[in-house]
Every structure is written in C-alpha cells, then in structure tokens.
Amino acid sequence: MLAQQRQDVILADVRARGAVRVTDLVGTLDVSDMTIRRDIAELERQGLVHRVHGGAVDAHHTAHEPDFAVKRMLAAGEKSAIARAALAWITPGSSIALSAGSTAHLLAELIAADPTLRPLTVVTNSLPVADTLHAASRRDGDRGLDVVLTGGVRTPSDALVGPVADAALGQLRVDRAFLGVHGLGPDGLTTPNLLEAQTDRALIASAHDVVVLADHSKWGVVGLARIVSLESVDVLITDSGLPDAARRIAQAAVGHLLLAATTATPERGEP
Incomplete structure (x- = not known):
C-alpha cells in the first residue's frame, strides 16, 4: 500500500471514530509503528489530525466525541x-x-x-x-x-x-x-x-x-x-x-x- 493510501485509511478512521491508536493501525495496515507515526506526522503537517501520545485525534471535528473506550x-x-x-x-x-x-x-x-x-x-x-x-x-x-x-x-x-x-x-x-x-x-x-x-x-x-x-x-x-x-x-x-x-x-x-x-x-x- 502506498503512503497516500495508508494516510487516506488513517484519516477515514480518525474521522469515523474521532481518534485512532498507532498499535491498532499497525495491525490493520500491516506496517511498522514508525511507518504509522510518519503517516500521522504527515497528516498533522497538512492540518488534518493532531498527534497525541499513542495515536491521533481529529483536528477539525469540534462536534465529534470519541467513545469512552477510545479515550481510555x-x-x-x-x-x-x-x-x-x-x-x-x-x-x-x-x-x-x-x-x-x-x-x-x-x-x-x-x-x-x-x-x-x-x-x-x-x-x-x-x-x-x-x-x-x-x-x-x-x-x-x-x-x-x-x-x-x-x-x-x-x-x-x-x-x-x-x-x-x-x-x-x-x-x-x-x-x-x-x-x-x-x-x-x-x-x-x-x-x-x-x-x-x-x-x-x-x-x-x-x-x-x-x-x-x-x-x-x-x-x-x-x-x-x-x-x-x-x-x-x-x-x-x-x-x-x-x-x-x-x-x-x-x-x-x-x-x-x-x-x-x-x-x-x-x-x-x-x-
């Protein structure tokens, strides 16, 4: 999977759930955690997500509320x-x-x-x-x-x-x-x-x-x-x-x- 394709998947997941974990994305996309972190960094550079420890959250959806399990x-x-x-x-x-x-x-x-x-x-x-x-x-x-x-x-x-x-x-x-x-x-x-x-x-x-x-x-x-x-x-x-x-x-x-x-x-x- 190309970097842009991975980033599209990550962004779609963030927008659907409000937040994502690096460890989950590693399993889903079958790549290393460093690859996922680079993809998240690129999405943050574009202003689409905010990096947090262990994952990323949506940078734009002020009305979206992640569920309790994701927050935890x-x-x-x-x-x-x-x-x-x-x-x-x-x-x-x-x-x-x-x-x-x-x-x-x-x-x-x-x-x-x-x-x-x-x-x-x-x-x-x-x-x-x-x-x-x-x-x-x-x-x-x-x-x-x-x-x-x-x-x-x-x-x-x-x-x-x-x-x-x-x-x-x-x-x-x-x-x-x-x-x-x-x-x-x-x-x-x-x-x-x-x-x-x-x-x-x-x-x-x-x-x-x-x-x-x-x-x-x-x-x-x-x-x-x-x-x-x-x-x-x-x-x-x-x-x-x-x-x-x-x-x-x-x-x-x-x-x-x-x-x-x-x-x-x-x-x-x-x-």
Missing part, C-alpha cells in the same frame, strides 16, 4: 500519572465530584483500591465511575464509601447529562470537583457535547474547589462548546509533556499548575 486507550501513561497525582488532593471525610472521562475513571479506580480514603462521598455523572465505586463499596461491605449518581441522558463518553443531571447537581455541594475535559487552551475548557458543557458547569458550581485532569495532548484541542475559562480552575493537573508556551499560559491563569511525573521524576507542586 490514548495517552494511557500520562492519564495514569495524572490520576495518581490527583489522589493526593482527596482527604478522608470529604465529599468530591468526579466527572465523566477516562482520566476521572482512572482516579475512581485508585479511590476504589484505597481504603485509607474512607469515609468518602463521591458524586458523579459517569456510569463507569459509578460502577467502579459501587463495586468497591459492595466488596468492602458498604463501609464508608457512598456513591451518588445523577440521572440524565447518556453520551458517547458514558456521561449522564442534561436537565435531570443539572437539577441533581444544583441541589448538592461538594468539597472538590475533579473534571476531565475534551480540550483546553487559552480560551478555556471545551467539549464537543453541548449538554455535557452545561452539566460540567453545574458540577463546577457545586464544588468549593475545581481540579481539572487533562493530559498534555488536550492542549489546543477545541470542542464545540465552551465550559469555563482557565481562570475558573483552582488546580490543573497535567503532565510534563505540556509545551513550555502552554505552561506559561496555564501558570498565569489557573490557581495551581501541577505536572504529574510519568517517569521517576517527582511531581512539581503539592496540595
């Missing part, structure tokens, strides 16, 4: 590091909110595995987060882990959104909200889903502090709907892959910027 596969190492760093911002006896998204779900898995964080109340509009925490609560005999799941309309990312979710969140107050986002940049946080943007704003309004969980590949990605400005973020936890220019912008806008370590390098910043 991209930038997996960075997301795990961010979730580990976020765990330090949770204290026993508190109430927190967890949004939908793959990084928030990784944080939920860490919470589920850590009995020292009990008692803890978790409010969420994410079905995978609720399932993970509910399973841990049943396993532990319901000792100190309470899960509150909003209602709402299900999105491709397995979030519950819309007026029902907004009304539920409007009645609640939590100590800290942990929010995953589709994209962020100088203009703030964005998502492809209009209803999810409104529900995310309701989740933010319910919290005393807002912690955003976003790996470096999210910087510069723009969704259709704006959620809030960077100035509304108390803590941004990202990773050391964030470019220097983006670090300076984020540092000036958010309350606290934390770069989670993906290697042996310690995290920069602490609660």
Whole structure:
C-alpha cells in the first residue's frame, strides 16, 4: 500500500471514530509503528489530525466525541500519572465530584483500591465511575464509601447529562470537583457535547474547589462548546509533556499548575 493510501485509511478512521491508536493501525495496515507515526506526522503537517501520545485525534471535528473506550486507550501513561497525582488532593471525610472521562475513571479506580480514603462521598455523572465505586463499596461491605449518581441522558463518553443531571447537581455541594475535559487552551475548557458543557458547569458550581485532569495532548484541542475559562480552575493537573508556551499560559491563569511525573521524576507542586 502506498503512503497516500495508508494516510487516506488513517484519516477515514480518525474521522469515523474521532481518534485512532498507532498499535491498532499497525495491525490493520500491516506496517511498522514508525511507518504509522510518519503517516500521522504527515497528516498533522497538512492540518488534518493532531498527534497525541499513542495515536491521533481529529483536528477539525469540534462536534465529534470519541467513545469512552477510545479515550481510555490514548495517552494511557500520562492519564495514569495524572490520576495518581490527583489522589493526593482527596482527604478522608470529604465529599468530591468526579466527572465523566477516562482520566476521572482512572482516579475512581485508585479511590476504589484505597481504603485509607474512607469515609468518602463521591458524586458523579459517569456510569463507569459509578460502577467502579459501587463495586468497591459492595466488596468492602458498604463501609464508608457512598456513591451518588445523577440521572440524565447518556453520551458517547458514558456521561449522564442534561436537565435531570443539572437539577441533581444544583441541589448538592461538594468539597472538590475533579473534571476531565475534551480540550483546553487559552480560551478555556471545551467539549464537543453541548449538554455535557452545561452539566460540567453545574458540577463546577457545586464544588468549593475545581481540579481539572487533562493530559498534555488536550492542549489546543477545541470542542464545540465552551465550559469555563482557565481562570475558573483552582488546580490543573497535567503532565510534563505540556509545551513550555502552554505552561506559561496555564501558570498565569489557573490557581495551581501541577505536572504529574510519568517517569521517576517527582511531581512539581503539592496540595
């Protein structure tokens, strides 16, 4: 297969799914990962995709929302590091909110595995987060882990959104909200889903502090709907892959910027 033919296949896959993984394309196209990376680099040069760790996302479709399984596969190492760093911002006896998204779900898995964080109340509009925490609560005999799941309309990312979710969140107050986002940049946080943007704003309004969980590949990605400005973020936890220019912008806008370590390098910043 010629390079142009491979790139056409890759672009079609990105536009159909919103994102692709290098490892999947290696198997599909029967070429080396370096060949796929060169093809993705060429598509990025043409402005058709954005490279992210482990794959690529659509550069143009601001209204396209990849499904939860696709999101979970991209930038997996960075997301795990961010979730580990976020765990330090949770204290026993508190109430927190967890949004939908793959990084928030990784944080939920860490919470589920850590009995020292009990008692803890978790409010969420994410079905995978609720399932993970509910399973841990049943396993532990319901000792100190309470899960509150909003209602709402299900999105491709397995979030519950819309007026029902907004009304539920409007009645609640939590100590800290942990929010995953589709994209962020100088203009703030964005998502492809209009209803999810409104529900995310309701989740933010319910919290005393807002912690955003976003790996470096999210910087510069723009969704259709704006959620809030960077100035509304108390803590941004990202990773050391964030470019220097983006670090300076984020540092000036958010309350606290934390770069989670993906290697042996310690995290920069602490609660």
